[in-house]
Amino acid sequence: MKAVFFDIDGTLIEGTHPDYRYMRENVQKAIRKLQEQGHYVFIASGRSLAFLDEKIRNFGFDGYVLLNGSVIFFHDKIIYRAPLEKSFVEKITSICDEHDMQYSLQGDFHTYVDKKFEYLIYRLGQYGIFADQLTFDYDKKAIDVYKLEIDSPRHEDRKYIIENLPEDMTYVEDMNHNYCHLEVYAKENSKATGALKVLELLNIDIKDSYAFGDGDNDIEILSTVGMGMAMANGSVKARNSAKIVVPSVFEDGVAYGIERYILSK
Structure with a gap:
């Protein structure tokens, strides 16, 4: 059993480009394959729940690590929250x-x-x-x-x-x-701390965890999980923090990473 965490902007989608504002078919199919094989899939985003597109919320992800790890949902229930003073x-x-x-x-x-x-x-x-x-x-x-x-x-x-x-x-x-x-x-919260809480909840070894991201707020999770995969369109810091650089969001890099480095194992 594995857990895979996906950033949204610049990773699953490219929100400013009309052709990439939602997950492309190849990406959707690859994520579905993960679920069909019994693996967990999570969004890991700086966004709030209100900022998640309805199509992403209805896709069927197992949960969300949101607001850079300060709120975690699992099957529509909040399992962790840490509001600011x-x-x-x-x-x-x-x-x-x-x-x-x-x-x-x-x-x-x-x-x-x-x-x-x-x-x-x-x-x-x-x-x-x-x-x-x-x-x-x-x-x-x-x-x-x-x-x-x-x-x-x-x-x-x-x-x-x-x-x-x-x-x-x-x-x-x-x-x-x-x-x-x-x-x-x-500072105490990040996508990485959120991912670790999810792994503990599901009793999944960190070597069986994966993350895809492109931005500076993905640095921690990309360097913490078993295999961090940065998008080719990602920041220099994100790419340097990852073990693998996959093709860009415009080339369905998430689908490539899933097929090449997770499903093939």
Whole structure:
């Protein structure tokens, strides 16, 4: 029995490309073969449950390691959750408000966004995440937050966040010519810690675990599981952390990796 963990963006799909916004047929068939042989398949994503496409949620994965390991679902039940301290969330969002940065608050079932954050809402739409997946009416003090995502068109804004992160918090960033994007979450949780909790639950040896990923938030899981496989389109750090580099998301690299390195064993 094996457990296989899949990142979403840049791995199973390429959300900004219309032809790759959902898993391609070859990828779906390969994952189904894993299940037919009695293996477990999990999503391992920085996304919240609200940000999972309905087709992925209905595909039949055995569970989800979400929000970089801070929430874990197994057969639709939460088996682990680790919300951030409310005082920290208040501090960081206050800094964002002072500097006109826009942010989403990622919960276990919902993602909370202020409706006045038009830029953020537009950018999410470019990745196939639309308004009906967002919760606009909320009390910040009453909700549990597991991860913050912060956007700004000014690259210098990132320093205000990074300089105010306590030792127990970390971040990944995406910088391009249009905006800076930061994901902020607790160091104690990662996709790797989530995968280890799943392996313990299912009594699966780590040598029988596999992961596919492409981004910097996949580094830990790719270097922790029995065999980490990075996509050819992945970041340099992700590819250096993996044991194998498989073809890109545009070449059905996940299907190749499953057939070549898991099903063939």
